[in-house]
Amino acid sequence: MDKIVSLCRRRGFVFPSSEIYGGLGSTYDYGHYGVLMKNHIRSLWLRAMVQERDDIVAIDSAIILNPAVWEASGHVAGFSDPLIDCRTCKLRFRADRLEDAQCGRKPSKRPGEFSECDLTEPRQFNLMFETQVGAMEDGSSKAYLRPETAQGIFINFKNVSQLARRKPPFGIAQVGKSFRNEITPGNFLFRVREFEQMEMEFFVPPAEAEQWYRYWIEQRYSWYTGLGIRESMLRVREHDESERSHYSSGTSDIEYQYPIGWQELEGVANRGDYDLTQHTKASGTKLEFVGQEGDRYTPYVIEPAVSIERIFVAMLCEAYDEEVVGERERTVMHLHPLVAPVKAAVLPLVPRDEGMSSRARALFEELRRRHTVEHDDSGQIGRRYRRQDEIGTPWAFTIDDQTLEDETVTVRDRDSLSQERLPISGVAAWLDDALQREWRSPKT
Ligand code: ATP
16 A cells, blocks of 8 residues: 555645645545545546446535434434554554554554553444534524435435436435545545545335345446456445344445455445435425325345445555666556556657657647647657556557658557557547457456
8 A cells, every 4th residue: 555655646646635734634635646536436427327327416415404404314324433542652543443444653563462451441432523603603503514414315315206206226426526534534545523424325125135136246346347346346235134224125335455455445325214214204305206196115226335445545556656667667557548647648759859859749639629638749759659658548649750741640558658650630530449348458
């Protein structure tokens, strides 16, 4: 993980936040390439979830909702983790994750393993961030930053099912920031307090819930393998009854083998009719499906939920490689071309050469209308290739002497390092086509 963090910083993907003020623990800002890569992940998710389907629509609900939403959903009473303090080293730990925690003392051991450790009994710590709405600072103005995007979907069930004229099975998808005051954030972006969730609530007739639950586990798993994650690095782990929320009749984690071990990348849950029933009871508005013949029922909900951050880290870990090529070492990010921040680089071999420079600039301007591409004319060509390898750019188009003779360019492939020549006029179509091709990780 340290190598990934250092590459992210060196190449401007992600920086520690508020750095000039000493930072703020486990908070990060995204630089240019990080923003581009996040945008690609978000749009690939929306494409699979909304654009390419007939049965899912999008929503963007508010971050600060009426606090009654969180009472009804059970978050005010129960969205908590068990917290343990150590009176000796003053550190805090999650009681259910002690096996992954480290005591503040050296040599590193788990909390409770030194004779001096003095741990408190676990107590419940609510993870919701509180805030005030309006100028009054009394209890009546208390509100919360949402800890998940899902509730903003449930409370809009009636609006969407009526206005979008949908009947189950159908889904509502949302992408947006969620906030959790995690007791032990860490492992880079894996557990942060502010993250961008992508959740989809799929409403189904109760009798079909199990079938749709299995369907969504399969769909989401394939989404990852389709984006180049190796099957050997992914697994589905079904929760046993003791791990599930009381309302869930099935929860599975799609886990990725992060450098910190197998961990939840995405969760898929069968939430039953719990959420719609709770909001119906608390708001007095019936959140149910009413058919043409007056038949009515409360749909069950299947929810795939993930954060961009967990995908971002998994993709970076999956891509990172160090290789020796022609006796030189290179660090390369084998990112799926659709995820890579920059799709192609345009490189004039001799930047001072007017013929090369003008052709490179014209090609760059043509390509950037359709894709995120980069023009780089500084430094030796080898250094420029290495730089693109480190940010995971799948292809580089080099304008050289031969271009001036026959109007062709060299295309260099990041993974195989093969080079071929293409007519400069065909590069845009070639790139469109290359981005549609199936891609497999060269890593074994
Ligand atoms: P955990 O047990 O790891 O705290 P959770 O089971 O509470 O996670 P969910 O409530 O199921 O997580 O959240 C759905 C998804 O949101 C997770 O699968 C994960 O991708 C993402 N997620 C949750 N918490 C965080 C966080 N603190 N930082 C980044 N992503 C998160």
